[in-house]
Amino acid sequence: MARQAVDLNKGREAVRFARLTQTRSDMWSASTRVTALLAIREAQGHARVGDVFNCEASIKRAWKEWERGADGRDPDWTTFLNLAELTCLEGMCRLDLGQTKRAQRLLAESEKLQDVAHSRNRGMCLGRLSVAAISTGDIGHSIDATTKAIELTKTGMSSARAIEQLKIVHDGLAPHHRARGVGDLLEEIRALVA
Known part of the structure; x- marks a missing residue:
């Protein structure tokens, strides 16, 4: 609860x-x-x-x-x-507190530790990592994390939370639509969450 x-x-x-x-x-x-x-x-x-x-x-x-x-x-x-999940959960806390650089570091670390058996957790972590990267101005890292999250979704990982996170990522990336790769990624997110 x-x-x-x-x-x-x-x-x-x-x-x-x-x-x-x-x-x-x-x-x-x-x-x-x-x-x-x-x-x-x-x-x-x-x-x-x-x-x-x-x-x-x-x-x-x-x-x-x-x-x-x-x-x-x-x-x-x-x-x-596991270690990956606790690191991710701390990163989510840091993101909610506005500690975006620390959050990005923790979420990136968690993403590297995640295994295939926990794809839903990895998808959530990637979504939060993308948001943290947007907040720090690291659009390239956000694109990378979002692309990985989308791939997980396309390969069968289903999670309402991950889809909601992609909507948040979409809104965060929208102002950067002219940056290389962002426009196509926004279209891909729209197709998934529609």
């Missing part, structure tokens, strides 16, 4: 859901991956409302828990939280 609240731009609700779950998870001694996931979900909520201090604290908690390593009690639904 915290993740959905972030997607709906309801950061306060995301924080509330994450904190409530963290309180409950303490009662049943949650595994390290569960604890890390809850902390990064809280960070995403704080980032969405621009709360830098609490976002930083939540990111640090997430990494501290993640670095403790896998736990035999980690539920299957936490297996997606």
Whole structure:
């Protein structure tokens, strides 16, 4: 629910859901991956409302828990939280906080770490990387990331979030439509999201 609240731009609700779950998870001694996931979900909520201090604290908690390593009690639904994904989620927080250069660096690092088994996560990361690159004025990197995201979509990766992200990328690239390669890319995005 915290993740959905972030997607709906309801950061306060995301924080509330994450904190409530963290309180409950303490009662049943949650595994390290569960604890890390809850902390990064809280960070995403704080980032969405621009709360830098609490976002930083939540990111640090997430990494501290993640670095403790896998736990035999980690539920299957936490297996997606690998190094690439946690790096991507931190990058998304940084992007929401307006820390675009840091976000671009983290998202580019995450994209290099992503594997084929997590194509939906990679698609989301690429979309956010494209947005971060636009924000830093790195149109070439944005074109590259967007092209990779489109290729994932064309090869069967389906994700409503990734499509929504491509719409955001389209709007960000539109003012640069005269830059080399952007016009064709905008048309390709329009064809996908129509």
